[in-house]
Amino acid sequence: MQYTQKVLDHFMHPHNVGKMENPDASATEGSPACGDQVTVYLKVDEKSKKIEDISFLSYGCASNIATASIITDMAKGKSLDEAKAITWRDAMEALDGLPPVKVHCSVLAADTLKSAISNYEIAHGLKEVPNFSKETILEELKKIIYPKVGEDIVSLKMVKYVGFSDGEVLIDMNMPAFDSWRENVAEEIHEHLEKYPEVKNIQINFP
């Protein structure tokens, strides 16, 4: 398992790193308990809705720092809509790839960028606070990477069923008993969903 030269360059000499004074919006995702946390700060031109300046802080490993560096490069100067469209796949490609077990780090950086933009849009009346629904759960599951192959669990068809009612989340998974990543994936699902106050209980069923 090796990092590409691009990952190493961005890790050793990250772009746009540092705390921003008086940002127009910011967001923090991840948690120290999960081993990584990213904060993204934005300055947005009110008229053009373009990202004038962007910076980040990262508590995490090399791939975490490198993806935050490249994704902030990619977002700089873009309109909010363009920046929103940047995915973890784009960031990963720009880094010439990541080891499968490290792909989840790129998701966190992309996710934090999206959250910062969303916070800006909500604060400026550009959008409503979204309602929590089954769609929200699905969106969150798409951010969970199966570390063995470096793809998300929804694309890999590992999620068989998602249900949500009265705060109860029910997820049926398609992972065999011998899969050593079951526990890891279950933990990730909890971490991604428990941050929503609407979620009272999560039940994950494995075959």
Next chain:
Amino acid sequence: MKKTGIYLDNCVTSPMAEEVLEAMLPYFSERFWFPGSFISTGESTNEALSGFSHTIAAAIGARDDEIHFTSGGTLANNIAIKGLANAAKRGHIICSVVDYPDLLTNAAYLEKQGFEVTYLSADSKARIDLQELKAAIRPDTFLFMTTIANHVVGTIQPLAEIHEILSAADHKIFFHADAGQAFGKMPLKVGDYGIDTMSISAHKIHGPQGIGALYVRKGTSMGQVIHGVRRVDGLQTGGLSIALIAGFAKAVELIFNDLAGSISQLRELSDYLWARLKKKISYIELNGTEGEERAAHNINVSIDYIEGEAITMMLDMKGITVATGSACASQGLKPNYVLMAIGKNHVQSHGSIKFTVNRYITKEDIDYTVDCLAEITEELRQRSPLYNAMKNQEK
């Protein structure tokens, strides 16, 4: 020996001493024979092997015929644990949550085979709970096993107290010890602690990779684990390299000619390292215990607000090799189980760095390492949201 970088991960493996290489060379070429009877080639190897066994046996206070060569510490652990379990057929085993993976994976395997296992908990310094040990002993307990010096934080288990508890039981409980991190790093005579079986390994003490030994107290009945033709040893059957055994014996000789001196050299380096770290880096703490209860070569610290994989990679670029307990650096994306079991939190485990010194490390190497680490810590903290948040709160 030509030094390539500063290698501070000697608990995993260590550079081979030049004297060891020299001692091995004849056995690769002109003296390559396996042991045998009545013919000069085989007899000369018998003689050489007796000498090697004697050197190693003397180092741990064993009889020569109690030393069995294996292809490493893990093989030795497997042969002992499975061998004792095979002989017992069923029953109860005691080990602890902070044991070396060799012991834990064998315990898990035996559980599946119908044995019962009690995993003792450990205190904040990784010492096993002796009260729990006393309470765990059952009439069918046939095996207690422990990792003498912990492979993560270096804590040496209270062997005398363990011995006392095991001997007070009203039936025989075998005592298996993994001495992978303890051998050559502390005075250790098997007879002092009633140890029945003990694994040791050559490459952790500047010997060659691929050879170890299992001490089996005379009279211990063990089931056969490895079946096959007997070449060098009756427990690990099949061929074993005589050259590697020669190297192993030489490595042992180099350390045990002056064990006290070897230990104090390692301890001086470790103490110096910890003193420098404390002085140069803020928000740092030692994991495990201080002083004589710690293996002489191990310093394990947690550096707050930053993550270990990033630290180890930046040190690597400076030519320094260390290890971390960070989940990000592990294949299973899990924080280190020993650190978690002794009550450290995720951040302390993610920010943990393990240094293990060897006899070729100098104080200048340590100065350079600590200077680099101080710089790296500062750099990563500037990037860290946790550090920035803490600094904001301080304001």
